[in-house]
Amino acid sequence: MHSELAVVDAAIIGLGRWGQRLVNSVQADGVSNGSGIRITSGYSRTRRNAEGFANQQGIQLFDDVESLLREADVSAVLIASPHSKHVEQIIAAAEAGLHVYVEKPLALDVAGALRAVDACSRTSRVLAVGFNRRYLPAYQRMQDLSANGELGQLTHVEGNFSGPFGYDYRSDNWHSSGSETPSGGMTLMGVHILDAMIGIAGHVHRVHARSRRLVLQIPLDDTTDVALEFNSGATGYLSTSTATASSWRLQVFGSAGWAHLIDEQTLIVRLIGEEPRIERFDHIDLERSELRAFARSITSGAPSLVPVLDAVNGVIALNCVHDSVHSGQPALLEHA
Structure with missing residues (x-):
């Protein structure tokens, strides 16, 4: 080989x-x-x-x-x-x-x-x-705005990733198993928003979560939300539903303004004292982009857009979400 x-x-x-x-x-x-x-x-x-x-x-x-x-x-x-x-x-x-x-x-x-x-x-x-959303040009632009100080000090980030996927699964599908997808949409979709937040706000320090099944007939939670605190001191909020129309959005707030991804190709930016400006980006094949980057990492040593430590922090946060759901109390990330 x-x-x-x-x-x-x-x-x-x-x-x-x-x-x-x-x-x-x-x-x-x-x-x-x-x-x-x-x-x-x-x-x-x-x-x-x-x-x-x-x-x-x-x-x-x-x-x-x-x-x-x-x-x-x-x-x-x-x-x-x-x-x-x-x-x-x-x-x-x-x-x-x-x-x-x-x-x-x-x-x-x-x-x-x-x-x-x-x-x-x-x-x-x-x-x-x-975590293919890291390859979205609109998301990378949001990262730049957050990192270069144009939005001021980062204070809060929030997002949602939802879709009707729960209606498509049968009870014998592995996606419907609580052992494979604990906290429902959090494991299926919410982790994408969580990773996008980590890529902007840094590692997660504390979570407080709720998850429940309100409408689905299969044993899969359909409504999940999480309040987050980051090591930086910034706060966050994410939600996900497996039983509604498709939605993907991410918004970051800073002391000088905010940036809002209302979908995967449209970014709205508003600074204090200025009118909102809309930036539009071309559609890309996310899977092709991430696998192309994987190939380049192999052949040239190019770094991944998803650092391994970020992925590990995401797993720690995800486990704390499950703990918080079961206890009803906030959960602190011991390895954060």
Whole structure:
């Protein structure tokens, strides 16, 4: 296996709806679209459901993860499996000498996250976590405004990520399991907002959360909200629903003004004493962007837009959200 390739050949674990989306973002009929990465082999828990897609994309299917990691002629692996499988699959891939891209969340518990990070560090393998909103040009502009002082001192950030996804899941779907998606939409969608906040306000220090099922018939919470405090002293608020129309927004407040992403392509900025200004950005393929960056990290050592320590802080915060939901009390991040 080679650590640097003009086009990185990769395997994928998980060829459900999202795994197929990842593949389609970087290739067509098995040919890379210039993203710098090509998926040549894979594993699916339901092989029969994946065979047609795999044949179309030139993906060799393996019967189990172990044989895939041992025998596939690749230098990297994408992990799009159920959340509870992430840690052991990351460790196995790193020990097999493969660079790793894993869908969010990195892990469901702090100990697992640290084990996964350690495995990739010990083997000098790239570990990338799929928080794709970091690649939005509009979000990067918001980061710049927050960092360069134009908004003044950062005081507060808030956001929402919601959608009707809960209506699409059956009770036997792994996304509906409380062990795979604790606190409902927080694990499915809210973590994206949480990571976006960490990328602007820094690491989380304290959370106070609520989560409940009000309308869904499956065992998945549909309404979750979290109050946050950051190490910087700034505060935050995020909410998520798995049973409403689609929504994605993020707003940051500073002592000199605010910036508001009302969707993924439109940023509104208003400074004290000035009229609001609207900045619009082109649509991009987020999955292609993050996998292209993953390939560049492998071939050139380019740093990830999602630092591993940010991903770990997100896991710690997520666990504290679950603790707060169950206790009804605020939870302090011990490893923040």
